[in-house]
Amino acid sequence: MQLARAYLEGTDIFAEVASSRKGVIVDPRGDSGFVVVRNGRELIRSKPLQHYFDCPLQFGAFPEFVEATDTADMADLYNIALRPGDIIVAGTDGLWDNCYLTEILTLLPKEASGAQAAADAIAATARKHASDAEYASPYTREALSQGLDLPWWDKLLGMSFKGGKLHLKQLTGGKMDDITVLVSVVDAVDQPVALGPGDGLADSESPDPQ
Numbered sequence: 588m589q590l591a592r593a594y595l596e597g598t599d600i601f602a603e604v605a606s607s608r609k610g611v612i613v614d615p616r617g618d619s620g621f622v623v624v625r626n627g628r629e630l631i632r633s634k635p636l637q638h639y640f641d642c643p644l645q646f647g648a649f650p651e652f653v654e655a656t657d658t659a660d661m662a663d664l665y666n667i668a669l670r671p672g673d674i675i676v677a678g679t680d681g682l683w684d685n686c687y688l689t690e691i692l693t694l695l696p697k698e699a700s701g702a703q704a705a706a707d708a709i710a711a712t713a714r715k716h717a718s719d720a721e722y723a724s725p726y727t728r729e730a731l732s733q734g735l736d737l738p739w740w741d742k743l744l745g746m747s748f749k750g751g752k753l754h755l756k757q758l759t760g761g762k763m764d765d766i767t768v769l770v771s772v773v774d775a776v777d778q779p780v781a782l783g784p785g786d787g788l789a790d791s792e793s794p795d796p797q
Contacts, residue, residue: 721759
């Protein structure tokens, strides 16, 4: 069995690949996540694990000073049956807070040899959006849906006229955060995979993300 881990301060991306190569077991934590793409479309996408908006589950950035409040058994477990050509994109919250899936799909490789270039392009796109104060990012859209917005004086100072109507300034912008992207392309499987519900999610302790 192969084990791969990537750590950043306050961040944990974890994936365990079975030696049979028939599928992948993914154990994401916090607001890092992954998506599996088949034939250019989303097959399954993990849900961010948060106590509340912008407060993800984590082991603790500085365990010598702050006691960890979250544990590994709080993570969702996905057991996904894969096919040749499937693409897995895993990333820290700096990716998902700044890039929409529709944009990520346009940057995916056509073959395995393009995985590194795709990861670089996706990370660069996320970094560009993160520093754009006017970008309507996934992060700010979620903040607005949670009732968070600019103070009234900022809304008034930033107001504009468009189409003969007055528009108050609204919360926009990307989120400056750690950006780590991993793109993997399934090259082959040893034998045909018996697919479970969802045509790829063979077994999961988490419901299908919408």
